[in-house]
Amino acid sequence: MSEKTKRNSSGDEKDRGSTADTFGRRDYMKASGVGLGASLLGINSGITAATTSARTTRVQSDDYYDLTADVPDDAWDLWQAKPDVREEFETVDASNYDGRNGDLSNRIEEAADQNAIVDLGSGTYEMESTVSVHSGTVGIVGDGARIYYVGADDGVEWLFATTPDYLVMEGVTFDISEDPGNGLSTDVGILSSNGIGSRAWLEDVRLEGSRHRQQIIDGELETVGGWGTFLVQAADGATAFIHRCEFPDGGTSMMGEHPDADTHDHAYGPNADPAHDGLNVWKECVAEGFHSNAFYVHSNDEAGRNVLWDCTARNNGRGNMRISHNDQIIGGVTEVTDRPDGEETQNGTPFVVNAGDNMSVIGLEIIADGPDWGSEVIQIRTEADEIAFEKTVVHIRGGSNRPIRTGTPDADVDVTFEDCYILDEGSNNNTFWISSRYENDSDVYFEDDVRIASDNGNEFNIGSVGTLHHDGDTYSDTTVSAADLGLESPVDDNGNLPAFSFEYEDDENGDDETPGTVIDNFEDGNLDNYSVETEATVTQSGAYRGDYGLELDGDSGFSGAVRSDTGLNAYPGRNDRWEFWWNTQTLEEAFYAYFGTQSDDYSETFRLGVSFDDAESSLWFQERGADGDSYLGSTDVPVETATWYRLVVDGTDGDDWTISIDTGDGTETIGEVTTDSTQYTGYERSSIAYWISGNDRMYFDEITIREQNDGDDGGTGELVVDDFAESGLDEWQIPSQTGTVDAHSDSYDNSYALRCYDDGLTRAFANEDNSPSLENFPQPGDLWEFYVQIHTPGLTRFQFGRQGSEGGDGHYRVELSSSGFRVDLHDGSSSTTVGTGEYGLSYDTGTWYRVRHWWHHPDQDEDHVCELYDTATEEAVATVSGNDTTWEDGDIGVWANDETDVSFDLIRILDRTQ
Numbered sequence: 073m074s075e076k077t078k079r080n081s082s083g084d085e086k087d088r089g090s091t092a093d094t095f096g097r098r099d100y101m102k103a104s105g106v107g108l109g110a111s112l113l114g115i116n117s118g119i120t121a122a123t124t125s126a127r128t129t130r131v132q133s134d135d136y137y138d139l140t141a142d143v144p145d146d147a148w149d150l151w152q153a154k155p156d157v158r159e160e161f162e163t164v165d166a167s168n169y170d171g172r173n174g175d176l177s178n179r180i181e182e183a184a185d186q187n188a189i190v191d192l193g194s195g196t197y198e199m200e201s202t203v204s205v206h207s208g209t210v211g212i213v214g215d216g217a218r219i220y221y222v223g224a225d226d227g228v229e230w231l232f233a234t235t236p237d238y239l240v241m242e243g244v245t246f247d248i249s250e251d252p253g254n255g256l257s258t259d260v261g262i263l264s265s266n267g268i269g270s271r272a273w274l275e276d277v278r279l280e281g282s283r284h285r286q287q288i289i290d291g292e293l294e295t296v297g298g299w300g301t302f303l304v305q306a307a308d309g310a311t312a313f314i315h316r317c318e319f320p321d322g323g324t325s326m327m328g329e330h331p332d333a334d335t336h337d338h339a340y341g342p343n344a345d346p347a348h349d350g351l352n353v354w355k356e357c358v359a360e361g362f363h364s365n366a367f368y369v370h371s372n373d374e375a376g377r378n379v380l381w382d383c384t385a386r387n388n389g390r391g392n393m394r395i396s397h398n399d400q401i402i403g404g405v406t407e408v409t410d411r412p413d414g415e416e417t418q419n420g421t422p423f424v425v426n427a428g429d430n431m432s433v434i435g436l437e438i439i440a441d442g443p444d445w446g447s448e449v450i451q452i453r454t455e456a457d458e459i460a461f462e463k464t465v466v467h468i469r470g471g472s473n474r475p476i477r478t479g480t481p482d483a484d485v486d487v488t489f490e491d492c493y494i495l496d497e498g499s500n501n502n503t504f505w506i507s508s509r510y511e512n513d514s515d516v517y518f519e520d521d522v523r524i525a526s527d528n529g530n531e532f533n534i535g536s537v538g539t540l541h542h543d544g545d546t547y548s549d550t551t552v553s554a555a556d557l558g559l560e561s562p563v564d565d566n567g568n569l570p571a572f573s574f575e576y577e578d579d580e581n582g583d584d585e586t587p588g589t590v591i592d593n594f595e596d597g598n599l600d601n602y603s604v605e606t607e608a609t610v611t612q613s614g615a616y617r618g619d620y621g622l623e624l625d626g627d628s629g630f631s632g633a634v635r636s637d638t639g640l641n642a643y644p645g646r647n648d649r650w651e652f653w654w655n656t657q658t659l660e661e662a663f664y665a666y667f668g669t670q671s672d673d674y675s676e677t678f679r680l681g682v683s684f685d686d687a688e689s690s691l692w693f694q695e696r697g698a699d700g701d702s703y704l705g706s707t708d709v710p711v712e713t714a715t716w717y718r719l720v721v722d723g724t725d726g727d728d729w730t731i732s733i734d735t736g737d738g739t740e741t742i743g744e745v746t747t748d749s750t751q752y753t754g755y756e757r758s759s760i761a762y763w764i765s766g767n768d769r770m771y772f773d774e775i776t777i778r779e780q781n782d783g784d785d786g787g788t789g790e791l792v793v794d795d796f797a798e799s800g801l802d803e804w805q806i807p808s809q810t811g812t813v814d815a816h817s818d819s820y821d822n823s824y825a826l827r828c829y830d831d832g833l834t835r836a837f838a839n840e841d842n843s844p845s846l847e848n849f850p851q852p853g854d855l856w857e858f859y860v861q862i863h864t865p866g867l868t869r870f871q872f873g874r875q876g877s878e879g880g881d882g883h884y885r886v887e888l889s890s891s892g893f894r895v896d897l898h899d900g901s902s903s904t905t906v907g908t909g910e911y912g913l914s915y916d917t918g919t920w921y922r923v924r925h926w927w928h929h930p931d932q933d934e935d936h937v938c939e940l941y942d943t944a945t946e947e948a949v950a951t952v953s954g955n956d957t958t959w960e961d962g963d964i965g966v967w968a969n970d971e972t973d974v975s976f977d978l979i980r981i982l983d984r985t986q
Contacts (some may be wrong), residue, residue: 083093099743104577107272111327137314137463138575139403139435147353147379147402150313154273157213157240162188170195176219177231181799184210189240192217194713203232207269212239216714219408221248221260230264230296237269239312241277243714249281249321257284257324259297261339266305274304279319282361282413283339286326295337302342303364306350308375315355317342320612322361322388325413338363341388343522345369348376355381358612361412363389370396370426380404381742382574384619388445389418396456403572405619407439408446409469421446427483429458433573435462440498443467448477448505452487452514456480460488465562465569468498477505479538484513493562493569496526502551507538518542522552523562589642590759591771591775593619601639606632607766614771616653616716621773624663624764631642635761637669644668644757649722649779654772656713659684661765665719669759670799677759680731682709684768691719691743693731709733709743719743724779728795740946746978787952790849793964793979794838795854796824803846804836811968816975820859820920820943825977828968829863837874837965848981849964852928855983858976859943861920865890866972870923874963884959885967886923886938888915893950894924895938897958906936907952919944920977925971926955930985 086852164183169176176190176197183190184203189211198225203210210232221231231246241263248258262279265272285297301319306312308762323339324428339664341359344352348371357380359366366388369378374397385392392406408420422438422445422561425431434752440449453458468475475496478487497501503526507514518541524531530551534540540547542557563569592601594610595618602608607625614621621636637643644650644667652665661684668678679694692706711733722730732744764770792805799815806813810832819825828834838846850856858870874883882899886905915921922941928930935957940950968974 088983135441137435137570137572139463139572140461140574140576142434143381143402146351147355147381147400150311150351150353151315151355154275154313154315157189157211157242157273158191160967161209161211161238161240162186162215163191164188166190166195166197169197172196172198172220172255175197175200177203180210181205184208184236189213191243192219196220198222198227199231202228202230203234206235208236208237209240210234210236212242212244213240214243215712217244219244219246220250221246221258222250222252222334223258223260228260230261230300232263234263234970235265235267235269236273236849239265239268239272239274241788242273244276245278245280247280248283256289256779257283257287257627258298259287259339259803260302261298261301264298264303266303266347267307268305268310268312268424270310271312272304272306272314272907274312274317275315277302277317279974280321284319284325285323285339286329286337286816288326288329293326299337299746300340300343300345303340303344303347304342304352305344306376307351308338308349310350312350312352314342314357316357317354318358318612319362319366319369320358320360320564322359322412324362325363325389327363327418330888338389340368341365341366343368344371344378346470348373348378349373350376352376352377353381354383356383358384358386359388360384360386360612361388362773363418365389365391365394367393367395369396369399371399371428372428374398374428385422386418386619387444389420391424391451392420392422394424395431396426398430399428399437400431401433403435403574405439407437408444409441411437411444419444419446422449422450424451424453424457425459426453427455427457429447429456431456431459431774432462433459433464436460436464437572438464438466438472439469440467440475442471445471445473448474450476450478452478452485453480455483456485457483458486461492462488462490463494463572464489465572466492466496467569468496468503470498472499474500476502478516479505479507479514479535480512482512484515486515486517488517488519490519491521494522494524494526495562495569496524496528496531499527501528501530502533503528504540505533506540507535512537514538514542518557518898521560523560525561525563526554529553530537534868535545536870545718574808577605589777591642591644591652591777592600592622593618593774593776594622599634602634602636604632604634606634608634614655614773616655616771616773618773621653621760621771623764624768624770624772626766626768628763631764632764633664633761634667635666635759637759638761643760644721644777645723645758647723648777649720649724650775650777651718651720652772652775653718654682654770655716655717656684656711657769657771659689659711660767661685663765663768664761664763666761666763666904668757677761680721681717682711684711690716691731691733691745693729693745693747704747705731705745705822707743707745711742720778721881722735725792726799728792744822746795760883791981791984793846793850793858793981794826795821795828795850795978795980797821799824801826801836804838806836809833809835811970814955818975820861820977824964825859825861825975827973827975828966829973832970832973834968835965837871838875839963846964850925850927850981851984852960853930853985854981855926855929855931856981857922857923858979859920859922860888861899861975861977862888862915862917862973863973864973865915865917866974867969868972868974869967870968870976872925873927873959882959883963883965884936886925888921888940891938893938893952895936895952895954897956899958901915904956905954906956907934907938907954914949916942921949924982 114962145317176199180203184205187209192214194215198220304312341362366385380401385406387410405522406422408422448483531554532552537550610620611623614623665680666677681692692703692710695702720732728747732741811834812830813836815824816827869885871883871885896903920943924939926937934953935955937953
């Protein structure tokens with residue numbers, strides 16, 4: 073398995089993965105003499121004199137916490153250890169079931185008998201019965217495959233009711249939205265797995281369609297499907313990694329049909345109750361619109377642990393996120409601003425703790441608004457014993473219920489807040505209710521920098537058995553305000569709260585990039601700054617990162633675009649490096665991205681296109697003008713459906729544009745177009761627009777300018793010596809010879825390349841006396857490079873620093889031959905090797921190599937350092953270095969001996985220091 077993501081090393085790494093007993097916060101406070109029974113300050117008189125906080129640094133709106141170092145080590149390791157399941161397990165295909173041809177459950181169980189998983193590809197299937205296997209391996213892997221459930225009244229509660237040793241689900245959408253036409257609504261959960269024996273890998277699984285667990289049957293309200301929708305429980309010592317699994321459609325309510333207008337029998341979202349003995353890691357999962365809790369990972373026992381890592385819960389009834397013994401939350405959002413389904417349904421509580429200790433919440437954003445959140449925003453209840461909140465934002469935007477409750481009916485509880493930011497804009501009298509309802513001890517500890525502001529006079533309502541600890545003082549049986557405690561406001565001067573992120577160094581989604589200038593990430597949930605000419609919406613389905621992305625749907629047969637040239641935060645400019653992410657759901661026709669608008673009617677603009685058909689896909693670049701369209705370059709690209717790709721437009725060169733496709737930083741470029749940008753001189757306006765054809769469905773997200781450039785290289789930018797963009801060789805002198813030198817389209821940069829071939833010696837020179845001149849050429853102090861492809865092996869030379877015509881008076885030369893890769897000095901009659909590297913006969917014909925040379929460059933210890941790279945693998949296959957200061961000129965030439973066939977392309981200077 074290749075190396076994956078790395079963590080930044082900044083910040084203190086905290087091992088939050090251990091479930092071993094620790095010296096608890098309650099014990100620490102008692103031992104230091106400030107716990108209950110050790111200090112009576114505040115008990116008799118209520119308020120103790122407040123100490124003004126010594127920390128006054130105000131968080132600014134663009135500040136954020138990088139949570140990478142806070143991720144528990146065992147959760148991190150589980151992510152890194154996630155295998156390529158097609159390589160890890162034997163696979164069998166499901167081609168006979170593709171096209172909804174029979175019950176796929178049969179094929180999955182057949183494969184399980186062979187200890188194999190089923191490869192679904194991108195096919196379409198249906199299931200009507202339950203996979204019930206309780207040992208070995210059970211699994212499916214797809215590339216955006218779709219499975220429809222087609223039963224409704226046959227007693228199927230889950231499509232998978234299985235407890236194997238190994239469980240795999242990857243790259244598949246389950247669709248339960250079809251009406252069976254028998255008087256019932258479709259309802260089924262995906263998975264009920266209790267006690268997975270060894271490992272589970274569940275990634276990119278999606279459920280479409282609402283759960284209808286409560287239905288009227290023969291006039292009576294009855295329970296139809298299973299309780300859990302995606303129940304994952306690992307056995308003792310086992311692990312489950314659940315990644316990017318989404319449940320956006322929740323369920324429908326039958327509260328209004330229930331005799332007492334209340335029922336808890338609706339379906340749950342993703343859950344791990346009633347027991348989890350192993351480790352479950354839920355990373356970047358989403359649940360929305362469920363009535364009886366969403367992330368219900370509460371456990372009835374103390375064993376095991378769940379980690380919710382950058383997960384999102386939105387508008388679920390009862391508990392949005394509900395945790396217990398040993399569980400941890402790192403990053404993510406839990407938000408209740410509306411009821412799941414209608415006014416009669418249950419309110420939601422953003423965060424609930426039922427029982428246990430050794431629980432931590434780090435970097436979670438907790439949001440509540442309006443009348444639709446439940447009795448608390450943070451609810452510490454029942455048998456909860458100990459929990460810590462760190463780097464957490466709580467924002468009550470409106471509503472009149474109790475925001476934060478820290479008291480339980482059945483246990484004493486310690487709650488710690490550290491570096492937390494709490495903004496209460498609701499209408500309750502108090503923000504904190506500390507043991508003001510139940511007669512059990514509740515100790516709340518403020519550590520480091522806790523900031524609170526509210527529209528209420530007294531933020532803290534503290535009961536007779538509750539105690540607030542802050543700056544060495546204690547408060548009990550009283551009300552007290554944040555101002556009395558000297559607590560600062562959590563917002564900056566612009567009214568903004570801090571944010572959180574994970575700045576991974578090499579994330580599989582490219583998240584390590586600096587924030588850049590965001591053109592649009594669609595997180596505002598609307599298209600107010602666009603004119604819309606097609607079916608366009610902002611959806612969760614269309615999101616690459618964050619909650620929302622742009623979805624263009626041409627299923628109606630109507631093609632068109634969404635366009636904007638005013639109103640967005642920024643637009644891509646002539647010399648920018650900018651990018652966007654896209655994900656095609658179909659391979660039928662094409663999508664375009666427009667920018668660099670010149671005319672008001674958008675007829676004169678630049679257009680990037682990706683075309684699809686069943687055979688191949690291609691990336692192309694075009695200028696659309698009043699006098700017709702001009703294609704500036706194209707290349708084939710191997711793309712798949714339901715896969716996120718990044719398209720990068722790099723104009724920072726100043727001479728060329730490079731448009732490339734990859735899947736994020738550190739990944740291979742799968743397609744690239746390089747073209748001259750001279751036609752862009754007249755384009756003073758800029759825009760952004762996205763267009764799809766009538767039968768496509770596309771997602772777009774994260775349009776961002778990564779690097780801005782004023783276009784003036786100032787002597788230090790990249791200078792093109794010759795990229796052979798045109799088919800001519802007007803700048804080169806070609807002496808009379810028996811071989812052939814010309815420009816061929818078999819090039820590195822998809823334009824043209826200089827090629828020396830056929831029998832006899834072949835040569836070409838530039839910048840010599842009586843020869844044409846190039847605008848730029850290598851000179852001492854440069855870092856420069858060229859690309860070379862050997863079609864027929866032999867002796868190949870690139871000559872530079874030339875002192876006379878046709879090679880007779882001395883020069884340096886880079887040699888690629890059967891004797892190795894080296895840099896030579898030729899004095900006009902003989903040569904001296906400056907440096908040599910072992911590569912021998914290993915040159916692969918038909919492979920482009922990059923030669924990069926430092927010539928008296930100050931960043932190098934030697935006068936000449938020359939590297940040979942295989943561009944197919946981006947590996948350095950040879951390096952030579954040495955010292956010599958003889959030639960200080962800059963003419964260049966290429967040379968090939970008898971029967972050698974070689975091409976040169978994209979000669980350019982990357983850094984000039986003199």
